[in-house]
Amino acid sequence: AQKVTQAQTEISVVEKEDVTLDCVYETRDTTYYLFWYKQPPSGELVFLIRRNSFDEQNEISGRYSWNFQKSTSSFNFTITASQVVDSAVYFCALGSNAGKSTFGDGTTLTVKP
Amino acid sequence: GAVVSQHPSWVICKSGTSVKIECRSLDFQATTMFWYRQFPKQSLMLMATSNEGSKATYEQGVEKDKFLINHASLTLSTLTVTSAHPEDSSFYICSAGGAGSYEQYFGPGTRLTVT
Numbered sequence: 001a002q003k004v005t006q007a008q009t010e011i012s013v014v015e016k017e018d019v020t021l022d023c024v025y026e027t028r029d030t031t032y033y034l035f036w037y038k039q040p041p042s043g044e045l046v047f048l049i050r051r052n053s054f055d056e057q058n059e060i061s062g063r064y065s066w067n068f069q070k071s072t073s074s075f076n077f078t079i080t081a082s083q084v085v086d087s088a089v090y091f092c093a094l095g096s097n098a099g100k101s102t103f104g105d106g107t108t109l110t111v112k113p
Numbered sequence: 114g115a116v117v118s119q120h121p122s123w124v125i126c127k128s129g130t131s132v133k134i135e136c137r138s139l140d141f142q143a144t145t146m147f148w149y150r151q152f153p154k155q156s157l158m159l160m161a162t163s164n165e166g167s168k169a170t171y172e173q174g175v176e177k178d179k180f181l182i183n184h185a186s187l188t189l190s191t192l193t194v195t196s197a198h199p200e201d202s203s204f205y206i207c208s209a210g211g212a213g214s215y216e217q218y219f220g221p222g223t224r225l226t227v228t
Contacts, residue, residue: 043204095217098145099147099217100159104156105155
């Protein structure tokens with residue numbers, strides 16, 4: 001069975017602080033994909049990143065960076081110099097070769113000015 | 114990325130009535146579509162997998178007679194909530210993927226409120 005755990009339910013930081021959102025996953029598949037999505041109050045999911053199980057290279061995109069550690073089954077997301085507009089619910093998800101995704105419970109990030 | 118639309122974006126209906134939600138892939142052919150449900154402050158839970166031209170596959174605990182899914186073409190899947198009750202009030206999100214693809218493209222969601 002697939003499982004995604006986001007242990008942090010809520011995080012609150014002050015603007016310009018760095019913040020890391022944790023994600024731990026479980027799967028028996030050898031090939032899988034990991035995703036991060038942002039869900040603002042409007043509800044629409046905003047795709048942030050997709051990483052396949054064979055690519056452990058870390059990625060940086062502007063203020064966002066991702067650390068994929070297969071050895072610990074983790075795919076953590078860091079926002080550098082957070083901004084108020086980063087406030088949202090962030091979901092980590094695990095995708096199978098059938099195309100469907102298993103989502104974590106989400107982390108609500110609040111960035112205060 | 115690919116574009117997936119949902120209609121309506123929100124709907125309010127009375128208890129006992131049925132509501133149909135459409136999910137369209139606008140710029141690619143989606144052999145598979147997925148329907149998720151999200152209750153307030155909770156995660157997205159997969160309800161069913163919709164395959165073009167065949168019956169949908171429902172996740173455990175989801176009533177197939179209550180949530181009717183039709184995937185009659187490669188660009189359209191519909192979810193009908195039959196005899197809706199207030200506990201069916203939720204945010205319904207569809208996603209679409211191509212054949213043999215790990216990709217999923219999510220629609221903007223439909224907020225259903227049953228009074």
